[in-house]
Amino acid sequence: MAETIKIAIAGPKTGPVTQYGDMQFIGAKQAIKDINARGGVDGKMLEAKEYDDAADPKQAVAVANKVINDGVKFVIGHMASSATQPASDFYEDEGVIMITPAATSPEITARGYKLSFRTIGLDSAQGPAAGAYIADRVKPKTVAILHDKQQYGEGLATAVKQTLEGKNVKVAVFEGVNAGDKDFTSIIQKLKQNNVDFVYWGGYHPELGLILRQALEKGLKAGFMAGDACANDSISQIAQNASEGLLVTTPVAFDEDPANKAIVEAIKADGKDPSGPYVFPSYSAVQLIADGIKAAGTSDDAERVAAEIHKGTFKTPTGDLSFDDQGDLKSFRFAVYEWHVNKPKTPAF
Numbered sequence: 001m002a003e004t005i006k007i008a009i010a011g012p013k014t015g016p017v018t019q020y021g022d023m024q025f026i027g028a029k030q031a032i033k034d035i036n037a038r039g040g041v042d043g044k045m046l047e048a049k050e051y052d053d054a055a056d057p058k059q060a061v062a063v064a065n066k067v068i069n070d071g072v073k074f075v076i077g078h079m080a081s082s083a084t085q086p087a088s089d090f091y092e093d094e095g096v097i098m099i100t101p102a103a104t105s106p107e108i109t110a111r112g113y114k115l116s117f118r119t120i121g122l123d124s125a126q127g128p129a130a131g132a133y134i135a136d137r138v139k140p141k142t143v144a145i146l147h148d149k150q151q152y153g154e155g156l157a158t159a160v161k162q163t164l165e166g167k168n169v170k171v172a173v174f175e176g177v178n179a180g181d182k183d184f185t186s187i188i189q190k191l192k193q194n195n196v197d198f199v200y201w202g203g204y205h206p207e208l209g210l211i212l213r214q215a216l217e218k219g220l221k222a223g224f225m226a227g228d229a230c231a232n233d234s235i236s237q238i239a240q241n242a243s244e245g246l247l248v249t250t251p252v253a254f255d256e257d258p259a260n261k262a263i264v265e266a267i268k269a270d271g272k273d274p275s276g277p278y279v280f281p282s283y284s285a286v287q288l289i290a291d292g293i294k295a296a297g298t299s300d301d302a303e304r305v306a307a308e309i310h311k312g313t314f315k316t317p318t319g320d321l322s323f324d325d326q327g328d329l330k331s332f333r334f335a336v337y338e339w340h341v342n343k344p345k346t347p348a349f
Contacts, residue, residue: 010077013052027282081105101281121332127159140198148203157202209238254280
């Protein structure tokens with residue numbers, strides 16, 4: 001019998017979106033620390049094993065094989081949907097439970113895997129939440145939707161487009177740009193020619209930060225909105241004042257829940273930021289594994305642990321969590337926030 005229960009944390013420690021990986025590692029490692037302080041799980045301590053997938057699909061597959069070869073049965077991760085989906089194939093085949101706290105593409109769980117779960121909502125929920133806010137609250141005249149041609153970004157953009165069109169809001173431009181591009185002059189000119197007054201972005205913060213800055217420089221007078229993958233301070237570092245007033249959809253601010261005060265203080269005492277949107281979903285993912293192991297009475301049989309997670313309801317810092325047959329949460333709420341430069345985001349009512 002193993003002396004410790006190994007928990008893999010798989011996400012980007014390098015690459016352009018390391019901020020989101022940091023959130024995973026902060027939340028998961030704090031949960032492991034807290035659970036161990038309470039005596040562990042059935043007398044065994046949890047042991048964190050960290051893996052860097054750089055949010056890259058090929059590297060994620062290499063990580064999945066390493067996790068399996070290392071004999072780890074439980075994974076917190078991955079972060080990017082495009083990395084999570086191929087990795088999940090290997091985990092399912094090799095009897096490893098994967099709980100992603102960040103990947104929102106519906107395709108990941110649509111295949112009916114028994115060992116894949118997530119502690120965050122789906123693009124199919126986040127997109128309609130954003131689209132409804134745009135149609136009902138912003139009420140723009142002409143909308144453009146841009147995306148980065150990747151699984152997360154394009155999926156989210158498509159869900160927003162479908163919601164807007166269902167509410168009779170004109171989408172004048174629906175277009176993809178390449179992740180990693182630096183010059184968005186041509187697409188900004190196209191937005192101006194179409195008299196666009198509101199832009200939705202599906203993708204990560206590096207490209208949006210440049211789009212915001214260049215749009216301001218080139219005189220595009222339009223509001224902007226994006227998903228959870230743009231809700232971090234790096235958007236302000238890139239876009240500077242152009243990020244002021246950006247609307248973002250993210251999980252509700254679990255760090256502001258008084259019930260989570262002790263966790264927040266512990267994370268801050270460690271010199272880390274508890275406010276990232278994936279910190280508490282990562283914490284809850286570890287809690288789920290611990291409680292699933294207790295319910296199953298074993299850490300050696302991932303299938304039995306997964307079966308307990310599927311049928312149970314678990315009290316976590318992100319609420320009482322229960323899952324459908326696909327491993328998705330039965331309920332999860334995305335909120336709309338307004339972004340501010342050098343100040344906390346505020347609820348957008």
